[in-house]
Amino acid sequence: MPCDGDAGDARHGTPDDPRLVLIGVDIHAAVFLEADKPQPVVLYELVKGWLTGTSRSSGRCTRSSLVDESARY
Numbered sequence: 904m905p906c907d908g909d910a911g912d913a914r915h916g917t918p919d920d921p922r923l924v925l926i927g928v929d930i931h932a933a934v935f936l937e938a939d940k941p942q943p944v945v946l947y948e949l950v951k952g953w954l955t956g957t958s959r960s961s962g963r964c965t966r967s968s969l970v971d972e973s974a975r976y
Contacts, residue, residue, distance in 0.1 A: 930969055938962030 914920045938945050938961050945961045952959050 932966060932968045934964065934966045936962045936964050 912920075916923075940948075940961065948959045948961050951957075
């Protein structure tokens with residue numbers, strides 16, 4: 904069975920298709936980097952830090968909590 908076509912399968916793309924999997928995700932927080940430099944410069948600084956073992960500030964790291972932290976389970 905080819906992985907890029909339906910090969911005549913009547914279940915192709917339907918809820919009965921065994922190749923499809925539904926994944927449920929609950930998002931509690933997000934972490935992102937705000938960089939005021941072009942992406943190639945940030946990439947260069949990250950690779951340079953990995954190779955030399957030094958850390959550089961490529962921007963401001965922000966954590967956004969979408970739920971109350973005291974209500975964690």
